Every structure is written in structure tokens, then in C-alpha cells.
Amino acid sequence: MKSYVTTPIYYVNGSPHIGHAHTSVMADILMRNRAALGYDCKLTTGCDEHGQKNQEAAEKAGLEPAEYLRQRSGEFQRVFDMLDVNYDFFVHTSRPFHKEQVARAEAKLYDAGLIIQKQYRGLYCTGCEQFKKPSDLNDENRCQDHPNIDVEELDELNYFLRIEPYRQRLLQHIEDNPGFVKPAKYVKELKQMLEEPLEDLCISRPKRRVSLGVELPFDTDYVTYVWFDALINYLTNLGWPEEDYQPWWSTVEHLIGKDILKTHGVYWPIMLMAMEETLPRQLSVHGHWVGAGGLKMSKTLGNVVDPVEVVDQLGADALRYYMARNMRTDSDSQISIDLIRQAYNSELGNKLGNLLSRAGKFTSSKYDGCVTEPGALQPEDEALRAEVLAAAQGFAKHFEMSDIPTLVRQLVDACDQLNEYFAAQAPWGLIKDPATEERCRTVLYVTLDCLRLVLESFRQIIPTSADRALAMLGTEFDDNTVWAPQLSALKAGAPLGEIETLFPRITE
């Protein structure tokens, strides 16, 4: 079985922010989940290197576009590497193969009579690089997503793809495929976008205004509209149309933020219909991050969360964990460095790291550093084990992006149970009396074996820390076998590794 997961390709007109980090980390989590289930996986992320915004950013930086793109794309790649995003392919839309295939697709659409030229007057938001209808704007006549940028009035001769003829077919596809957009609330939003006739999609920009882009094959005075070019990356990453792309393409899942639902839910499927390609299997949509208290992040408020700063202070897994646990599906989600630090200290540190440290060190010092031989299990042992196994089993299924926070919370709940069990059983008391010494070994065994199962699940969320912790338990993981959560897999008598502090407490 195959699984192809994509993130949007990001404009490089600024440094990578928390939104970029979020989508790419969630894609990585999905891939680690699929890989654990034995899928053949492909994950792509990368940079959109065309369009007016990038061009203006290069000019502002006083650099040649190529040099500017090289620096900025490198910065994105470094941040994703830092966050352990295990991508298979890092997209650069300036790649010749991609540009050639975009032009080829356009020539085909043009020859089929699907692209027309006409004069267009309208309002344009350079923030989203899209034409806007007056009804799309806020009270100050600005784009809802870019309230700090004035929309420009443009009057231009451009090329357009007629998309209205495909609207009913797309609505029917959404109707026939309930899993096409997830979670369900975005199906409703998408259907609303398709209620009224669609205006022709402008697919060109005159070179005198924008030069950074793919030249139109049928008119060299124009470059391709940046979105039209960018969306096609999802195909060109697979070597489309020359290589055997279909087995991967038929599994594709696009991860997107809710602000780009229209481009991915309306324009992209219609482009694919016009190109006579099959539609993506699934669009998985997430909401946005806002600052603590629900305030929009802004430089003036000083509440912008910089992923690099978080990694420097708290490590990649603190950020991965926070994002995985706290993205809500019903509203925007709050994030700040304080909230991340609190979650790191109180959940990763107190609930997971401390227990590993206490049970591990106790075993090491009292039992020669080896996993204890358990006696007969008691009902309280069995109850705990059942709970931990159930939480782990959530990670042995093919899950959706929107399932991640619930699954992580179930693991944290299992850690709570484990801590309560360890405190109630109090092995440090049991060891003192020869009559209860066997019970002490059982409690230590059950605790460490359950921790192992929690950590094997956490490999999909916080891979570096989980692998470090598993090494402390003396277990190694074979990524070439399909993972199935099992109790009692920890071998009695096997040596533990050195028990270190997994999540050292970090105060401001």
C-alpha cells in the first residue's frame, strides 16, 4: 500500500512561521503513522518560488531573485530539518522539470480551447495573489486575510480558464465522496463556495508586472499565475506525466490551512478535470494558530511564536508535542512560548520523563540495571495494561490529521494512570519486605513495559525523544517491520540503558 501526503508549498517572502511548521509537522506525523502500518510513503513539502510577492521581497532585499530564492528556500529546509520533518522531496518550483510540465499542461489546455484571452478589470490582493470581488472585502475595502495591505485596482488583458462548466461536476464529486474534505465542517464551507456561478480563473500575469514565473507557452509576454503553477507541483513531484505517477497519485492527501480551501477545493480539482486527471483523494484542513488569549499574532503585540526560537529554547519535540496536542477543529488554537513551556514541563516532563526516570533508576539501582521478572499479575495491573494498550492502539490505525489531538490526549491520560498506579503501588515500600519483593518486581515490570508501549506510540509524534527513551529501556526499534502494539514485549532480565533525564525542567 502507498500513501502520498503533501503540504502546501510556501511563499518564501518571509521566514518560516508557526503555520508552516504546523502543516509540515502534521504531515510528518501522518507519514510516521502510515510507515508504522507498513505503507510505502512519500511526503513532499517545499517552497513556491514564483509570483509577485516573492519578486517584491527579492527587490526589497536588494538581491537577484535566484539568490534570494536560494537563501530563503534553504532557510525553510533547515527549519523543517530542525523539526524532524522527514520529507522525501523538497519542492522548488524553479526546478526546470516542473516548469516544463506546467507549460506543457497549459499548451494542452490552450489547444483544447479551454483558455481564453480577455480584458479584466478588478481588485487584486497581492497578499493572496488573487483577484477579489467587492463582497470578499472587509469594511476598509481590504482582503479579510490581509487587512494590512491595500487591494490594487487592475485593468489588464489576461488569459483565463473557464471553470464554471465544471462546477456541477465538482459538487457531485463532493456529494459522492464524503471523505473528499475533512473534517466535515469544511465540506459545508466548500459547498458554499460552489453555490454561485464561478468566474473565469485568471491564469496569467503580464511580464511587465510580474516576471518571476513560468512563461506561457502560447504568449511570451506573460507568465503563469503563481497558484496555477504551484498547484501542479503535487503532480510534478511524482514525475508526472512521464513516470508511473498514478499509483502514488491515487492515494494523495493534501494537508492545507483553512485559508487556502478555495484554491485546493475549487480551483485545483477543476484544473485537474480540465487536464483530464483524477481528483485528489482527500483534502485535510486545519485551522489557524493565534496568540494566548485568542489574540492574532503580530509584531506589535510581540506575541509571534517563532519556531526556531522554540526549538532553541525547548527542543523540536516540545513544539511538535504542543502542536499535535492542541490544534482544535472547532476554532482557532492558542499558542505562545509560555504555553509550550508549560506543556513541556507539566506533561512531557512531569508525566512521562519523571516516571521513566523514577521507575528506571529504581530498577537500575535495586535490580542490577536489568528489567525485573514479574510475578502473577493482579487485577489492578491488568486494568492499567488494558488502558495503556487501548491508547497505543489508536496509533496502530490509519488516523486523520484531525484525530491527532485526541490520540495524543489519550496517551497523556494513560501516563496519568501510570503515575497513579506507580504512586499507589509504592514499589519502594514493597522491596523492604521479602514477602512483597515479588510484587515490587511485578510493579516495576508493568510500569516499564507500559511506558515502552506509550513511547512506541509517541515515536509518531516526538520521534527523537521517544527513541532516546526507548534506548534507556534497552529496546531498539526495527522500522522495517509493521508495528503492532503488544503487552509484555519488554524482556525480563534484559539490561536497561543509562537512565537520563528525558525532558529537563526549563524555566524562563
Ligand SMILES: [Zn+2]
Ligand atoms: Zn489577501
